[in-house]
Amino acid sequence: MSKKAIGFMDSGVGGLTVAKLAMKELQSENIAYLGDEARLPYGEKTKEEIQQYSLQIANFLIKKEDIKMLVIACNTATSYALDYLKKHLLIPVIGVVKPGSIAAVNSTKINRIGLIATNGTVKSGAYEKEINKINNNVKVFSQGCPRFVPMVENQEYKDMGKQEIVNDDLLTINSRNIDTLILGCTHFPIMREMIQKSVGDSVQLIDPGYETVKQIKTVLQQQHLENNEKRDTTYSFYTTGDADKFNQVANEWLNYEAHAKHIPIKELEEL
């Protein structure tokens, strides 16, 4: 039993899609979240940069919030820094790529899965590796969609005028005859409606967040880290970017009044 918070990290508001599911499924758990907007997009950074940023954020959440486990709620950081963080931290660390791969393999009936993600995640090949570990007859068709993350961060995800950009960027994936599409960037579930409209109802969209929350639950149980006391749940939010901008997306997406604190990058760099 532990009342300590579960830490969540992402390059921005994307990880809130995972945090939201955790808030619903793990109602007695405290949550501490950091969005690294000042250094977004992670999808265009090097492996070394992503590892360094991720470790700084983990150390910040450990120092400030004494987190009991870390969820890398970012596909790009999972692809490049999961093993690195596991090596450097004493608390359990889980990412979103393995859970997303399990959910996608369970969904496909024709062994043809699409992946949309950042260029970094696509380049890493992390999803192909995980999927083929489970079933090596599955074909994965990947597409980088770097224009989607700024659309979410800038709150343009309801602007139907942007549908054309989404259709354009999904043109190739739409020609692949897939039945399952992984939303391989945690920002993408926020614009799920536009993506579904573009790929059509016959394609099953996979949000890795659902399976990730199941795995968080399992780890908490196995390591006896669950919080059994239901009262006074606290949610803390930090951003290296603009707190008002972060709060606008967070409040709408989570249906919760977040009061994010701004953390200067300098503070993270010292860790």
Ligand code: DGL
């Ligand atoms: N939300 C992040 C992910 O899941 C990436 C966004 C970025 O490029 O910073 O990959």
